[in-house]
Amino acid sequence: MEEHTAATVSTNPKHQALIDRLSTRRSSTPATSSDSARQVADFLASFASTKLSIEQSLSECRSRADLDQIAASISSLEQLVAQNSYHLPSYELRSCLKSISDLRSAFDTASSGLLPRKKFSFRNKAAKKDEEPKNVDQSLEISIKPSENDKRSNLSVRDGPxxxxxxxxxxxxxxxxxxxxxxxxxxxxxxxxxxxxxxxxxxxxxxxxxxxxxxxxxxxxxxxxxxxxxxxxxxxxxxxxxxxxxxxxxxxxxxxxxxxxxxxxxxxxxxxxxxxxxxxxxxxxxxxxxxxxxxxxxxxxxxxxxxxxxxxxxxxxxxxxxxxxxxxxx
Structure with a gap:
């Protein structure tokens, strides 16, 4: 979301105060320092790299051992998002959650076929609500279903204590x-x-x-x-x-x-x-x-x-x- 600058607002002090307040609240971090910006940029770079690696692994998956390793990678990526969620702008958080949902759907699709497998391709379409993943260890299943009132992707969390x-x-x-x-x-x-x-x-x-x-x-x-x-x-x-x-x-x-x-x-x-x-x-x-x-x-x-x-x-x-x-x- 674009931030307002001093050049685009009225010189009215009340208007300036309003714009300053809105600009501050559009960011999910309490400060707009270069350190905060670098923190978000570093996270997004790490997220993109890990996501690409998981996509590559899914396209080359040929065994149950491969699936287990991919499930662990998705879980780690979910945890990374959870730990950084407070600092992320809302748009970036939603984008990351959507990407994880797509990875989870892709994992479910891959797990249902195992061998032989065609080269995997990603789709934006979410998995059907009544479709249960097949041949997957229940200990690796961590996804959270959307609530009835909100169909957007929700955060999935690690299967732990x-x-x-x-x-x-x-x-x-x-x-x-x-x-x-x-x-x-x-x-x-x-x-x-x-x-x-x-x-x-x-x-x-x-x-x-x-x-x-x-x-x-x-x-x-x-x-x-x-x-x-x-x-x-x-x-x-x-x-x-x-x-x-x-x-x-x-x-x-x-x-x-x-x-x-x-x-x-x-x-x-x-x-x-x-x-x-x-x-x-x-x-x-x-x-x-x-x-x-x-x-x-x-x-x-x-x-x-x-x-x-x-x-x-x-x-x-x-x-x-x-x-x-x-x-x-x-």
Whole structure:
């Protein structure tokens, strides 16, 4: 999206302030420094190179071992996008997600035939929703289906530690009791669940969450939330990006401005979680101080000067009481 410059705007100070604000919000990074631009450029170059390599491998795939290696490569590329999603402009993020979706569809097509195989060609057409990949290890299948209300490609995540496909459950994980805290954790396809995560973890990914309550300790890096409805999240993180959230409350402590996109009916309030040891964990994670950014939300689908109608603040009289999850054990 083209940025406005001083040469193309009115000299009216109010107009100039408006253009400056819109230009800032069109970028998915809080700063427009050359370092940020180089970071995005380096990522895109790495992504393009890896994508080309995977396409070449798919065209030459002749064995099950080849498929396993390709699946691992696609998973690594998905993780790379997830880790860089906060810094990417919205257009570039969508483009990368579309490319991964195409690779996943191509992988499914390749896996159904194995030998003999014709030279592979890419198509933009997405795989049919009711078509299951054949002859593929279920441990390698990581794709996430689009929601009914949004048919665009969604982010796929690595098949690793996490809670998946649970309903009407209380789910507890204490990262202090394991080494997951140095890695990522995924919560996907949860309905009517209460989730309690204690201790520190590097990154969290949420996908297709329905009518759930999620309470977490400090996240050292970023949180990526995709397709959530009628839920409540209490999170402390350095970066939080939210896609396709509806009728959901977020209680946050965050060092940068939260980002929402394709969301509506979402509300925000300050973090209100306690358990034994959390204060020290927050300090060690550089989250010990309240920044107030929970109230400074950027809606990348609302570029007008007035307040976005898609999000608001929870009135103080409606805030939850301090939530103590000390009693919940694995």
């Amino acid at each position: 996490g809670f998946r496909n649970e309903k009407d459950e209380t789910l507890v994980k204490d990262f202090r009791l394991c080494d997951i805290g140095q890695g990522d954790f995924t919560l996907s396809d949860l309905e009517n669940c209460r989730v309690y995560l204690k201790g520190r973890v590097r990154a969290l990914f949420f996908n297709r969450i329905r009518n759930c309550q999620v309470f977490t300790g400090p996240i050292l890096g970023s949180v990526l939330i995709e397709d959530v409805t009628d839920s409540l999240f209490m999170l402390a993180s350095h970066q939080i990006r939210i896609h396709q959230a509806k009728a959901t409350d977020f209680y946050l402590r965050v060092r940068s401005r939260p980002i929402i996109e394709d969301s509506n009916g979402v509300r925000f309030a300050p973090y209100r979680l306690i358990y034994e040891g959390i204060e020290e964990e927050l300090k060690e994670s550089a989250l010990g101080e309240e920044t107030g950014n929970w109230a400074n939300v950027d809606d990348f689908k609302w570029l007008r000067a007035i307040q976005s109608p898609n999000w608001g603040l929870i009135p103080e009289e409606e805030w939850l009481e301090i939530v103590d999850i000390s009693e919940f054990k694995e």
